[in-house]
Amino acid sequence: MSVRDVIAELSTVLGQRLSLSKSDLEHHGTSETHFAVMPPDAVAYPENTEEVAQIVKICARHRCPVMGWGTGTSLEGQAQALRGGVSVDFSRMNNILDTRPSDMDVRVQPGVTREDLNQELRASGLFFPVDPGANASLGGMASTRASGTTAVRYGTMRDNVLGLEVVTAAGEIMRTGTRARKSSSGYDLTALFVGSEGTLGLITELTLRLHGQPEAVSAAACAFDNVAGAVDCVIDTIQMGLPVARIELVDSDTVRAVNSYSATSLPECPHLLLEFHGSETGVAEQAETFGLIAAEHGGSGFEWATRTEDRNALWAMRHSAFHAVLASRPGSTSLVTDICVPISRLSEAIEACRADLAEAQIDGPILGHVGDGNFHAVLLFDDTDPDEKSRVLAASNRLVDLSLSLGGTATGEHGIGLGKLSYMEREHGQAWAMMGAIKQTLDPHNIMNPGKLVPPKN
Numbered sequence: 001m002s003v004r005d006v007i008a009e010l011s012t013v014l015g016q017r018l019s020l021s022k023s024d025l026e027h028h029g030t031s032e033t034h035f036a037v038m039p040p041d042a043v044a045y046p047e048n049t050e051e052v053a054q055i056v057k058i059c060a061r062h063r064c065p066v067m068g069w070g071t072g073t074s075l076e077g078q079a080q081a082l083r084g085g086v087s088v089d090f091s092r093m094n095n096i097l098d099t100r101p102s103d104m105d106v107r108v109q110p111g112v113t114r115e116d117l118n119q120e121l122r123a124s125g126l127f128f129p130v131d132p133g134a135n136a137s138l139g140g141m142a143s144t145r146a147s148g149t150t151a152v153r154y155g156t157m158r159d160n161v162l163g164l165e166v167v168t169a170a171g172e173i174m175r176t177g178t179r180a181r182k183s184s185s186g187y188d189l190t191a192l193f194v195g196s197e198g199t200l201g202l203i204t205e206l207t208l209r210l211h212g213q214p215e216a217v218s219a220a221a222c223a224f225d226n227v228a229g230a231v232d233c234v235i236d237t238i239q240m241g242l243p244v245a246r247i248e249l250v251d252s253d254t255v256r257a258v259n260s261y262s263a264t265s266l267p268e269c270p271h272l273l274l275e276f277h278g279s280e281t282g283v284a285e286q287a288e289t290f291g292l293i294a295a296e297h298g299g300s301g302f303e304w305a306t307r308t309e310d311r312n313a314l315w316a317m318r319h320s321a322f323h324a325v326l327a328s329r330p331g332s333t334s335l336v337t338d339i340c341v342p343i344s345r346l347s348e349a350i351e352a353c354r355a356d357l358a359e360a361q362i363d364g365p366i367l368g369h370v371g372d373g374n375f376h377a378v379l380l381f382d383d384t385d386p387d388e389k390s391r392v393l394a395a396s397n398r399l400v401d402l403s404l405s406l407g408g409t410a411t412g413e414h415g416i417g418l419g420k421l422s423y424m425e426r427e428h429g430q431a432w433a434m435m436g437a438i439k440q441t442l443d444p445h446n447i448m449n450p451g452k453l454v455p456p457k458n
Helices: 003-017 022-027 049-061 114-124 138-143 189-193 227-239 252-262 280-296 308-319 321-327 343-359 386-405 421-428 430-442
Strands: 042-044 066-069 086-089 096-100 105-108 161-168 173-177 201-209 216-223 244-250 271-278 333-340 366-368 374-381
Touching (some): 003 049, 022 042, 049 066, 049 161, 049 201, 173 201, 227 271, 244 252, 252 308, 252 366, 271 308, 308 321, 343 374
Antiparallel strands (some): 105 201, 244 366
């Protein structure tokens, strides 16, 4: 690979939209968590699919790595340039191309963020429900198969992407899927690219499923004496079929950090954060039923909020939890890990995680989308202390072992990237080798985000 030749050719296509500035390169080599900076050799800013195809064709000729970049909010090092190459930043491809309210779908470029899309949809009576917390780009959300706070009701990106436009490793432009709500026609290539983390191609357009804005929304925070009571309440709520739109857990350490960071005054004990969507009558009935379930498990002190500003404040607090936890130990670095287990094993998993972290003397507040069995531990450590870092990495490894032993997965929504690559064979066995075979077929020269997701290739 001759980086100089790649840059020279790309400059003729992009001009000033090919950046070599040190600050830009460093920014596109960072992660929100503990990974070292791994900058690319150049950052490309395409404005349309044809330019993306040209970029990839040039890189393919020179066997130059190509990484997609959305907003840089990934937690497992998915977009970092492990082997240099060109980072393709989609921030200029941020147009909403076609909204079809009667069919409840929308076509967008990958740089559109979820908040921008929902702002545009406000007058249509529709919304896009997948909410990972960060204002991530929709292309990045599809690439990592993101989910979030509303997955228990509306599903993940896997359930809400109808079709894609993709630039393949050869620089060809391909479409997958249709606008139909179902199909029995051939391999599901849309599902193959959703969650592939840019290792098979670059997503340049998405067709997304939309949902109707609910007539009524009600939210609340409910306090519990202990995590076990809160989690058991979640299990009963889900098993009863109560249609919660969000049901989030924050433990006492997270509440303490959020109170300090956001100037809130929640009691410093575990809480569930709830939201119901539906008709006025339906939401009221669901809230009442949940109140009865919560009382059986020691839940107390909650009041339902129906005003938009009150609900927004509640979820702004939840979405700031990661930064609140970081601020609780100034100067610390974080390893943010997540697992997902069958709902019946959730209480067991969380209690075992808490006990392990306590024994290892690791700061690790727990929070998560417990309605679908998914929770996160934000493991804080001093990056200059090798012993503490080693203990944190070992604790993360034990948590994945625990999840797999309970019939769960190494990650419910953060994805694999660099951080969880070592767990793939343990979880998937021979199926991981099959993933590598698919990668070899579609990207024989291993230029698409190399070193991520699939078995390493020399």
